[in-house]
Amino acid sequence: MGTLGRAMVNVGRREVKPFMSRNSAEARLRVLNLYRAWYRSIPKICHLYRLPVRPHQLRDRIRDEFYRNSHVNDVRAVDYLVIKGRMELQETMEKWKQDHHILAFIKHDTKVEQPTQFLAKFFTQK
Structure with a gap:
């Protein structure tokens, strides 16, 4: 298994480049x-x-919206959510949204319905 075998092994290890943040501390600042x-x-x-x-x-x-996404730990996913959040902020501030879009965002129910059955409660535990 000469150089061909080593080349095939190296193909399996790819490094994924970050969107913006290099580490989780930088993503947290964003x-x-x-x-x-x-x-x-x-x-x-x-x-x-x-x-x-x-x-x-x-x-x-x-x-509430920020807390809803607080479980995300992957740096690339955090960067993606930050980009989406910046776009939402720009759309809101430039008044590209209608009034009912903002009202629907405010009135949106963020409460998660709690299960009542025993097995459903068991499966939703962390």
């Missing part, structure tokens, strides 16, 4: 910067769309 950007833009969003809700309700909803 997430925090995105969260701050959303948090700082909330008063402007409420004014632009003339929302019938208070800014703290929008803050709660954005926080």
